[in-house]
Amino acid sequence: MELKRVVVTGLGALTPIGNNIEEYWNALKSGQSGAAEVTHFDASKFKTQFACEIKNFDPTEFIDRKEVRRMDRFAQYAMVTAQEAMEDSGLDVDTLDKNRVGVIWGAGIGGLETFQDEVSNYAKGDGTPRFNPFFIPKMIADIAPGLISIKYGFMGPNYATVSACASSANAIFDAMNMIRLGHTDVVITGGSEAAVTAAGMGGFNAMHAMSTRNDDPKSASRPFDANRDGFVLGEGSGALVLEEYEHAKARGAKIYAEVAGGGLSADAYHMTAPHPEGIGVVAVMENCLRNAGLKPEDVDAINTHGTSTPLGDVAELKAIGKVFGDHAKNININSTKSMTGHLLGAAGAVEAIASILSMEHGLIPPTINHETVDENIDPELNLTLNKAQKRDVNVVMSNTFGFGGHNACVVFKKLD
């Protein structure tokens, strides 16, 4: 059976540095940081008191007030970006065959704030259970794709992918395959997360995973810098409309890129630490290239997982060296987490979007906040430090890795 080709025809973003695709791209190319003091709750007793939060966001501008109340923030973010991506795609909901449209969505956690509030409410009481009837449906990670399908009436495959920080890359991978195999014509995919809550911040702090640079939040996310001290928690959402190529061509759709392929692997090593030699990361990039029918030399740019943690950044760059050999130094490598922070389950989607936009605009967004060279990193690598670089991009790869040792990689290419 011949596999169908899959293209990207719509994008939507709600990020700590921009509340739609245009704002997101403008902030990316000019190197803006989204980090600031936490406003969602009182973090004054926390080791980390800053995060990359969504700013100036009023969900009632996009969603009916009654519906807003029934959604955790992670689901609100999902709805808003799905709507932007749908509008961007130009798909006509009235004439679409809704049985041939799926929604596959990633969330690393789901409604963490809802869970936290309901459980603490119970703990404060006398033991009488007074849980809100919306507790469970607001919390579950799969409610986001469910709600998107309800809004549009899309009756194709519908589920959530959960693989921590790789979740939305897994979603894109599954969406691609769903179309390749002919199950659907269109899939709304991507991911969302809203874990900037006391439980989220406290939990990641306890793991010593996050930066504690409270005196200068904007420079805290500094992937590849010698003085990096952990990731900066972010929140938000990214949505992509993936469409079968002939379906998109027939309606004269604007096509951003072809989804050339994807790869998955596991470290099988530790609950949270990356394998020091990045063997799972080597495997995932090799799987991805093989799946896409591409050679290492074809790759122009890599949006790394690059979370700004001491171990992870070095392991990933070592893996890139192993997979790409001499060609590694010709690749524009960047980490847009230096600006957005780490959006956990939404990271794969917002970074895939950054990758696609870098191809669209011929410009690689920078890895900001780099001050001090890390001796453990090959000095020949081009890490796109501090300033965007012009680059004609034909093939771009996006890496994401999650706690649990899940690795996911997707690769996009210009439509030929």
Next chain:
Amino acid sequence: MSDIASRVKAIIVDKLGVDENEVVAEASFTNDLGADSLDTVELIMEFEKEFDIQIPDDQAENIATVGQAIKYIEEAK
């Protein structure tokens, strides 16, 4: 309007996102005010909290309109 009635109506306006004018005594939560099964459970819980009363499930089933809610709470207080 009694104090209980105005507090009941305020809860309904807030939870169901409806206009205050729609919240009349004979209005049914599900048929007139757009509530689904989860909304009605939440409304009953809010009434319990606001008025510090317990509404057993078998009696909650009989509270389907704004007027029935007000009447039940007035009698329970």
